[in-house]
Amino acid sequence: MINHPGHVLKRRVVAIAVGMALLPACGSSGSSWASDTRLIDCRASDTELVAFQAVPSAIYMPCVTAIPLGWSFAGSQIKNGLVQFWLDSDRAGFRAAEVTLTATCDIRGAVEGSGPASQPGIVRYEEPLSLSPRFSLLRFDVFAGGCVTYRFSFEEGASSLLVFELDQSLGFLPRSLAIRKVRDLLGLTLCGAEAPPCPG
């Protein structure tokens, strides 16, 4: 008399359909809970263009060539003046590595590192903060118009060798490549370093 099973079923079907439609917004779209953008992946796609727009003076953009086993892209923030992304590790913990690009950075206290520079014109500095019980390290890659700060902060007991895993998977995208792509594809200018001056 009161309750029609058809109506209940219909309402549940609608609720499930709405839920399914919203499901991607629950985190399965590749974006994380604190993410502005997708992964910055060294392919000069739109995400990297946005990143270059954020720090127009920088001639390089830090990016991820391939995420190593046990690591995952956890989030990013891109806004004018700053590009930042971070990775989680199943051994080193949440936000174990944080990579930040700004126009300048404070390298006082850091010493010039011996690590191999993957691109010309990049000078590496390192500032070990702690070795035990938690490994913690600040690293700076300084180049014309930009500075990349790497903050490694591992969970207690996690091996410092995990840094080398990440070293293999982080790279740099030259601004010139992105400028060329924008010019060829759209006939437009990616304003900033190494590009013709923009109006305004």
Next chain:
Amino acid sequence: MIAYIVVVFSFVLFFSPAGELFERFDDRRLLWISQLRTHWLTNIMLVVNGAGSAYTIRGLRWIAILVLIVFRRWRHLFVFLGSIIVVTLITYQLSIVLARARPLGITILAGWQGYSMPSLPVASLSVTLVGIAYALVPQGRFRAVAKWIIGVAIALLWFARMYLAVDHPTDAGFGAIIGVAIALVAFRWFAPNEIFPVTYKGGKAAHLDVSGARGEAIGKGVLDQLGLTVLEIKPVGLEGSGGSTPLRLKIAASNDEPERYLFAKLYAKNHVRADRWYKIGRSIMYGALEDEYPFQSVRRFVEYEDYTLRLMWDYGIPTPRPYGIVEITPEREYMIVMEFFTRAIEIGDSEINDGVIEDGLRIVHQLWDAGLAHRDIKPANLMVRDGKLLVIDVFFVQVRPSPWRQAVDLANMMLVLAVRTDAPRVYEHALRFFTEDEIGEAFAAARGVASPSQLRAVLKKDGRDLLTEFRAMAPARRPVTVQRWSVRRLVLTTEALLGGLFFLLLIVNNWNAFA
């Protein structure tokens, strides 16, 4: 508008040259606008752009939320918050999918964050302003003016963001369309003005405005369908009613009856929804207390009350005489008309003598004999006229109820009567109608939510522990628990938990957009 969004979105997403076309089109427009740049105009545009800042939008939202809380307009508040959440989710997720860069080939003059399309600041301001207009501004001239102001504000922000080259024209346009369209649809669907008007006169949101066109429709409906001429429509007893709009109708004299009053209850879809949520909530909290299955339409809703009214009347229980149902708007609004108890006063304000006590107990006995339970015995539903007790509001009446439910009716009636007298006196009278065992069972069953909230409040205010007094007089019985577990309760509880978890995940996974 929504079709436009879907077409453009699909075109750009699945046909990449279209995206490039849009990019070139947008950047050409921006280059043209950049020629207008001057120092003073840039300063003005930076100020205008501040309207789209997180601080401004949060400020506006908090003000709107506080006003809605102060005026207790919960429905408007939830629709407002819901539309903000939906707009934020959609714009944020679309921006991740589309992944569009900021304008190229032109210097960007203001701060920004994330991808550019759709413009989150424009969408946020649009949904906030349109939400404010529909939740806070009364319909009519004020809202019309507000819409113009909002239109100008959005257009100004749109132009400022293009001038400063933080958004492309299509980014800002897309954002404005999403913000305005979702807020409009949300308020028109879930808080339509004809049912939930924005007023500052007080009263419950569940009560419909019966002036104007609805008043005329009620008069015409009563005349056409019941053959009675309505002279006046007056809302009555609004403070005691949240489930309908109670009305007193003044009826013109006819050949066989003088001018008189009738009582009517106007029901709309929102009352059915409210009843549905109320019952779902009770099912989750207490299980199968009684018949908690919700109604599916206003028609069924009003049909059921008409049926119970006639049933009670047929059994000779002193309830209002039924006059029938009036259809105001098919499937949307119906009104049930019944006798108006002129000169009757609520039991809480009336003198109680032994006759009234016996009336109350006799009514419960009649209900038991007829195989009925009233299920809402409380002071507001018991009236006294000329020393006789009358029962109103038979909407919750159940046919062939469980013995537990019938026992609760008895306990509730005795408690109502004792509030105005004392427990021993009521108990003594009750023994003339019921056995000691039956009374003992009644007070073993009457626990917590089994009694209506108004009765519980009255008992609390009274100060005496009437329940314990009655239990002390009646034979000892093991308390009857109100918690009942069933598959339905488990399913509903699981659904509610999953729904809550889903909502939480939506917020958490899109936190960047909200924060």
